[in-house]
Amino acid sequence: MTKLVLKVKGMHCTSCSTLIDKLVGKQPGVISIKTNYGAEKAAMEFDESKISLEKIDEFINKLGYDLIRPDEKGFSVEEEEVVEAKRILEAKRRVIASFTLAAPIIIYYMAIHMFNLQHVHSITLFGYLIDLNYIYWILSTPIQFVVGWPFYRNAWTSIRVGSANMDVLVALGTSAAYFYSAIGFLFFNIDHPFWESSAALLSFIILGRYFEAVAKGRASAAIKELLKLEAKEAHVIKDGKEVTVPIDQIQVNDIVVVRPGEKIPVDGIITEGKSHIDEKVVTGESFPVGKTVGEEVIGATVNQEGLLKFRATKVGKDTLLYQIIHMVEEAQATRAPIQNLVDKISEYFVPAVIVLSVLVFAGWYFWAALPFRAGLMRMIAVLVISCPCAMGLATPTALIVGIGRAAKFGIILKGGEALEKAYKVQTIAFDKTGTLTIGKPVVTDFAAVGDMKEDEALQLAASVETGSEHPLARAVIEKGKEKFGDLPEVKDFEAKAGMGVYGKVGGREVMIGNTVYMDSLKINVESQKSLAEKLQNEAKTVVYEVVDKKLVAIIAMADTLKPYAKEAIQELKRMGKEIIMITGDNPQTAAAIGKQVGIDRTLAQVLPQDKANVIKKLQEEGKTVAMAGDGINDSPALAQADIGIAVGSGTDVAIETGEIILVKDDLRDVVTAIQLSGKTIKKVWENLFWAFIYNVSAIPIAGGIHFLVTQSSFGVPAAWVVYIAQNYGSLGQIFFSFSQATLRPEIAGFAMAFSSVSVVLNSLALRRYVPPIEKKIARALAVAK
């Protein structure tokens, strides 16, 4: 059994991935294959004894795509970036070309139809009378076939997989309009070609597709960021000499030297030296971890102080960093693609329109026994009017406004996918360190326990700690600086490794440290045991301060909750979301933080590699899961989740992997993002309603179906129509005129103009959206004033 995630090139629409899955999945020996159009990846599982990878590759090639096998040289990140940039530029050119060509047509027809203008369909150029239709024909042909080519290609792929998505609808509708216009104008002197229908429709849709392409370009950015983390070179001891080699030349069992401040190149076990290592990038642990001989080090983490020598145990693709990269890739490739709402509608709309158009033809030609031409024209009219011009605008305009609005509140949404999925989220998993909490310790309690005043004790403590670089020391310094500004100088500073610090401030001996240090100083801390225990139960780190051999204070430090974390969680709970906390920390700390913030379900001691699995399990329970995190260790989980929310203070990788980024680092924005997503999607549906309603109501008129109501027998106006015509003046006459004719070109023009305007206005209304939380704050401020 072989499991692989490979790159697939050449896919041009979501149907392509369906096509691959469907046809390759049928091959004997292929157990499963899941192709993702957005990530350009296929995750497959197959039995090598029954089918070889070469065979699968061959098969995929036959379908017109290219599978990059592991033995083939894939494109480098840079090359892919170039290709991607080129693709976006090409999309942009298409949009510009299309609008340049379509503008004269759209403006001309809109003006005439909206304002019922007297017009002449020809101009005199250089003494020749030129029929404008020739110009429109020349303008719309490249739109239909060059700009519109991807729609034909995608439609064909869709038809092959049996789907009738938006591409099929577009290809059908615009082809009907174009061919009717071109053939009708050139050979039959028809009164009204529908040039504007195909030109405007294709232009609007490719504009929407362009926005999509821009959003999609970021799919591989996360991996790029991860690769950047890797050290480029390493110092390896060879034949007793230290040589610098590129990282890919390190072999297992090589002895590697890492100086302070350098990145550890690969995974290994320390053979010499000790140091604090900042593993935040990989494990998410907020404090540097002290490590010594025999302990493991992880590639891409940073050696902070001592010189280390270690034996490489895992190199190349086996390192933890590469495993994380692999997991991100896999998670992105297997995530279910979202389906465009228009695609969903099209699946039913297209068959309905085809059948209806044939029924209309049958009604006119067979049933009413009218000439063939009458039936054919009504049939084409149905196809032409059925494809709503504003359809291509419905989703992009709402998404653009929604994304813009979100940005106002400091929420970056990558593409429409985030908006389309966020409101569906049922479960939200939060990473603890750096997401719910600040990610570094602060002094939470400072209790004077001796005769000394609290202020004095704090000032002395803070002064002594200025000698240290330890994160816990920084917490005390910060607290002191906050209160006193400048701190007195410390003399004779000494760091007692693993125990605490010693120093002299203004002639007084100050010692700060843990119980081990206290024991070594023979200071009895038993009297404060109950307080210390209470603090420790709250998952706080407790140290003692001794001045001139007397215990003066107990200092407790902990990583604390971010401001508003609690309010955000409460609001999410009120919205009925299930909240889970995932952390690599110990259960005690996890429970303490969970209790503070109000999360009931906490999963502690989850290894970085397992975070994605936790999400997967939740998804297998049938839930739509969002993951909020900030670290590299969170990135596989962010990729696996239906929605990855990267918290602003986080690492670049998390930011690239996440679909939603909270710039302000304020967790209440999670609430806003979800609410805004729901609002935007509602807008999209409304837009689709407005886009379709004019055209859908025009379909019966195009087909002449309305005659069943407006005419009592064929050709004879019904009594009620005559009544309206006689009693409502000019409006009555207009109604009469429309009711007795089939698709008048004014109707097509009206449908186009009104649906576009309705859609755009409806989307713009979203700009007035203010999240309820912001409203609440505004109200509170008003009351305070």
Added chain:
Amino acid sequence: MSNKYFIIGVVVVLIIAGGVMYRTFLLPESSAPVTTGEVKYITITAKKNEWRFEPETIEINRGDKVIATVVNEDDYDHGFAIDAFGVSQRMPASSTITVEFTATQEGDFPFYCSVPCGEGEVDSVQRTHFDMIGKIQVKSLISETQ
């Protein structure tokens, strides 16, 4: 090819087959298209700046082949359409076109201007593009002879 398109195909074939059956065997005698071979020449004029066809009512016999000369007196565009007979032609400014169709069915069929052409006042009455509508009355030969 998949189910969806297969089903569409089957439905379309069924509709067409049903239609052919109906038109061949079930269509009432009175509804069957009639052609007599008679040719009738008529002239219809879009009156200058009146937003009106002249004449507004045209009588012809069922089965007549109609050759209509349609004159556009205006210096802007009009159109000429009869849905029932699949006629939809444009009339460029100040031009004359010829339209041919066979009136195979009995009844009143509207003909109208199918190109937006503005509006104006004619003898202090507001007239518009939407007033350019008339009807073709196709009379049954049978009722006449009876």
